[in-house]
Amino acid sequence: MKHTKWLLATLLILALALSACAAAPSAPAQPAPAGEEAAPTQAAAEEPAEEAMVAPEGMPGIKPVRIALVMPSTTTDLAWSQSMYDSLKELQNSYGEDVFEIVYTENMFNVTDAAAAIRDYADSGYNLILAHGAQYGTSLFEIAPDFPETSFAWGTTTNTGEEEGVTNVFAYEPRAEQGGYVTGVLAAELTEAGVIGLVGPVDAGDAKLHVDGFVAGVRDANPDIRVNVSFTGSFGDTALAAEAANTHVQAGADVLTGSSQQVVGAIGVAKEKGIPWIGIQADQSPVAPEIVVATVLYDWKPTLLEMITSNQSGDYGGRVLQLTLENSGQTMIYADGLPTGAVEAAKAAEKGIIDGSIEIVPEPR
Amino acid sequence: MTHELTVMAVFLGVIHSGIRLATPYLYAALGETFAQRSGVLNLGVEGIMLMGAFFGFFTVFQTGNLLLGVLAAAAIGIVMGLIMSVVSITFQAQQGISGIGLFMFGLGMSSLLFKTMLGTVEGINSFPELQVCLSESFCMADIPIIGDIFFGHSIMTYGAYLLVPISAWILNKTTWGLKIRSAGQNPEAADSLGVNVNAVRYASVTLGGALAGIAGASLSLSLLGIFQENMTNGIGFIAVALVYFGSWRPLGVLVGALLFSGVNALQLWAQVLGLPIPSNIAVMLPYVLTIVALALPFRRSLQPAALTKPFERGEN
Numbered sequence: 103m104k105h106t107k108w109l110l111a112t113l114l115i116l117a118l119a120l121s122a123c124a125a126a127p128s129a130p131a132q133p134a135p136a137g138e139e140a141a142p143t144q145a146a147a148e149e150p151a152e153e154a155m156v157a158p159e160g161m162p163g164i165k166p167v168r169i170a171l172v173m174p175s176t177t178t179d180l181a182w183s184q185s186m187y188d189s190l191k192e193l194q195n196s197y198g199e200d201v202f203e204i205v206y207t208e209n210m211f212n213v214t215d216a217a218a219a220i221r222d223y224a225d226s227g228y229n230l231i232l233a234h235g236a237q238y239g240t241s242l243f244e245i246a247p248d249f250p251e252t253s254f255a256w257g258t259t260t261n262t263g264e265e266e267g268v269t270n271v272f273a274y275e276p277r278a279e280q281g282g283y284v285t286g287v288l289a290a291e292l293t294e295a296g297v298i299g300l301v302g303p304v305d306a307g308d309a310k311l312h313v314d315g316f317v318a319g320v321r322d323a324n325p326d327i328r329v330n331v332s333f334t335g336s337f338g339d340t341a342l343a344a345e346a347a348n349t350h351v352q353a354g355a356d357v358l359t360g361s362s363q364q365v366v367g368a369i370g371v372a373k374e375k376g377i378p379w380i381g382i383q384a385d386q387s388p389v390a391p392e393i394v395v396a397t398v399l400y401d402w403k404p405t406l407l408e409m410i411t412s413n414q415s416g417d418y419g420g421r422v423l424q425l426t427l428e429n430s431g432q433t434m435i436y437a438d439g440l441p442t443g444a445v446e447a448a449k450a451a452e453k454g455i456i457d458g459s460i461e462i463v464p465e466p467r
Numbered sequence: 468m469t470h471e472l473t474v475m476a477v478f479l480g481v482i483h484s485g486i487r488l489a490t491p492y493l494y495a496a497l498g499e500t501f502a503q504r505s506g507v508l509n510l511g512v513e514g515i516m517l518m519g520a521f522f523g524f525f526t527v528f529q530t531g532n533l534l535l536g537v538l539a540a541a542a543i544g545i546v547m548g549l550i551m552s553v554v555s556i557t558f559q560a561q562q563g564i565s566g567i568g569l570f571m572f573g574l575g576m577s578s579l580l581f582k583t584m585l586g587t588v589e590g591i592n593s594f595p596e597l598q599v600c601l602s603e604s605f606c607m608a609d610i611p612i613i614g615d616i617f618f619g620h621s622i623m624t625y626g627a628y629l630l631v632p633i634s635a636w637i638l639n640k641t642t643w644g645l646k647i648r649s650a651g652q653n654p655e656a657a658d659s660l661g662v663n664v665n666a667v668r669y670a671s672v673t674l675g676g677a678l679a680g681i682a683g684a685s686l687s688l689s690l691l692g693i694f695q696e697n698m699t700n701g702i703g704f705i706a707v708a709l710v711y712f713g714s715w716r717p718l719g720v721l722v723g724a725l726l727f728s729g730v731n732a733l734q735l736w737a738q739v740l741g742l743p744i745p746s747n748i749a750v751m752l753p754y755v756l757t758i759v760a761l762a763l764p765f766r767r768s769l770q771p772a773a774l775t776k777p778f779e780r781g782e783n
Binding site: 175176178179180195209299304305330331332333334335336338339340341342344345346348349350352353354363364366367369371373374388389449 | 472476480483487489491560578581582586588589590593595615620690691692693695696697698699700701702731732735736738739740741745746747749750751
């Protein structure tokens, strides 16, 4: 008897803890009389006459749309997930909350949990469901065929599942090597010691593209400069990212860069040592405005609008969308006070990538 | 033009990094040593660390007072330690599960507070690297080799190392330490000699909580100077493993923490130097080492006999 009581107490604590976890991330996905809700929305998509198009100045007209975002980290990670959330928020501010509905689930690094969230959102009638993590692919291809009139989007990849007969998945990816190349050119101009440190997460996906682009940019600007690259093996290990930055500084680096949400640890070190930091994905200057000298900002708005208009014209997927400098998916922010020559060199690299005169050839690693 | 590195510089760099990296592990693992020696396995260290990291950071963000931040972290650690004590000692809940519950509570709660009270990642001026100077021209860090290794850390790092002999002294030389050890080894005997076993366990788990809170603060106030959701990223769980690794002795914990951090620092340097080891293998090294050390059989005999067993008077 006694043991049952303790078991109950434990379960109660667990339940409390779990509900605290669940409450933290965002608005719940609930309002779920699924069938009833889903039907009118999808009917509306087929009969354009019923709902008015809304088009703020300079933006394409869209009908009311409901978007769900499932992400591996959080809306405040200052990197991958935040870049997407910020773009969604900006679109919502332009179109209004009545037209542009957003819900999201955070900390879905675990694929099983993410798959459950994705299916729930599809069940509740969301029009576009963004699976914002490379690991979600397999589950997405299993879920998508069950909801043929819902659009799904998978990043980062170029695989829309066409070979498996899936027709309603968009694939999206940032061409991270482009921003990486431009910042590489900039870093080569900024370094005096001739050593640059890069704090990477895992040597794969867009993090790998970023490193390849950055190293190529530095090499093309000045082949004598050494880029020290280290990976922490994780996306969230802020302490190890900080120590990696320390190591780079001890090894002589006087410019630092890196990607993923853990780099806030490295930025803290850069701030303490007064070393310039070049960021990618989201604007990291709030952490240390004095040392964040440049940022490759991911702007998902054009990509999102393309998915939405495509969805509303009855085309639910099957296309690959990329964030490039050319389509303004990546935009450069340069801090004031950078040497003019350095910014000009970086801008020349931007132009060269856009007009095709620069070809980014990765260094074999 | 390129900066050439000598073997010596790399060697010193690895040791310096290793010493600094060990800081949060030491606070958390020494605190957990007290809890486990008294017979309570607290798996919630990670959650307490997150709460400590947040409360410490938020206090400094508001007041700019670093010392106050450490105190706030210790205070929330005490609260979390008391929650763990109530659940696992008074209510005698299964310790492993309630610890995991406490971890999840800390993870969710620190994220929620971060979102509502800060909203975005901010920076603070963290604990500076301490420079001890004998005269204007000569600082301790200028001493060759020894200066590079032992000086130029933050005061929180020194605090962590100072805690090792203090913990060993408390556990081995004081009456209170004897009570802690007897509560974990043979609570019935201790009870018959007039030791209030549950009170000793309450105190030990709460002390462990306070140290775990400070461990979190050592991250957010000293090593990083920022707070981010889930920033501990498993350090608390490694700290629990280090207690086993160190055979429940502060010195053993120190060796384990230094070994783990040292190998971690080594793999970072190996990558920076461009040694031909795949980064995936390199980052795995410290964890492989921990597992191997944990698997060594002789350690188990040193485990406190009543670890994870709730105590009830007169049951046996």
